[in-house]
Amino acid sequence: MEFHLAGLGVSLAVLAPGLLLWCFPPREPFPTAVAPAPARWAERAGQALCLTLPAVTASGAFTWSWSVPMAGGLLLYYALWVRYLKTGRRVAALYWWRGIPVPMAILPVVVFLSAAGWLGSPWIAVAALVLAAGHIPVSWVIARTMRESA
Template identity: 55%
Template structure:
């Protein structure tokens, strides 16, 4: 155990854009997606772990070239938040595929934490990212499905 400023920085960098939903919520509420309760708990546990674990575990051997992959994942994630804001805060944009990749706004944070684990030489961050992936990706897929169905009904 120890403190990792780089881990804290990545945790905050990934999770902070979600605060945009407080100031800039979707213009139309998204339909509720049916998600099994244990899956929701797993998602929340993964989010908490990915905020705390990178900050409280000491780094191993830092492999600096992995920092470029972390930066790329964050840049893609921020670009998708930009898409959400610039296209008028359509909630479906939070789940819309990009280049055939389903739920990229769920995949990119997981990728950011996984490459952070490689960058900082910390297997605990990788474990936290796996927990996040197990809950967040299926939950986001369910939300994407519900948003798509709601959009088809409006057309």
């Protein structure tokens, strides 16, 4: 293993917008929803793995064709964060977009899977799949609870 600046850049690019929740929290509370424990554990493990593995497991051999879906997913992810701020920081903006549930949980997975191809690391792909196994179901539980209470 060795340090890879491009991998760290991918991790920070996905993590950075999430910090907006500290500076600009939603105006209404998150719905009370409890996801199954295995999904919550997978979500946390996937987040930790996706934050660290790209910086230490990338091969250094770029496959540039993977940069297109990676950049597209990241741009759409950023656009949804802008939408969250522009819509008055509504919780629903984090979980629904044009009838599509949990796009902000799906897009980081797309970015990390694409980054795995771009950076030539199957370990990043594994981390992205662990993230998908946890983050998407946990977000879905919250989105469904929000939809049912509306």
